[in-house]
Amino acid sequence: MTNENCLEGIKCPACGNEDVFRIGVTTTAIVTDDGAEVEHGEMEWDKDSHAECANCLERGKLSHFTPTRRARRRACAFIARARGEQPPVGYVSA
Numbered sequence: 001m002t003n004e005n006c007l008e009g010i011k012c013p014a015c016g017n018e019d020v021f022r023i024g025v026t027t028t029a030i031v032t033d034d035g036a037e038v039e040h041g042e043m044e045w046d047k048d049s050h051a052e053c054a055n056c057l058e059r060g061k062l063s064h065f066t067p068t069r070r071a072r073r074r075a076c077a078f079i080a081r082a083r084g085e086q087p088p089v090g091y092v093s094a
């Protein structure tokens with residue numbers, strides 16, 4: 001499955017999981033002396049957020065789970081060759 005929404009471009013470099021991750025997020029809560037309650041359920045994260053692969057527990061910043069363009073091109077070329085097709089021009093062939 002290719003992620004096209006929240007996890008677009010995210011993949012575990014250790015095990016290849018691209019389905020489920022734990023990510024440290026920032027949100028806003030109403031806080032009183034008695035406790036805290038998340039206000040809207042809205043949350044944010046970025047490439048520097050803590051992330052963990054839910055499959056193999058690989059950890060790091062979210063950017064650690066973003067393959068480089070070169071790695072993506074290499075994977076794309078590998079898939080093309082596995083299908084018996086020519087990799088797109090300019091893609092790494094080795």
Ligand SMILES: [Zn+2]
Nearest residue numbers: 012015053056
């Ligand atoms: Zn993993």
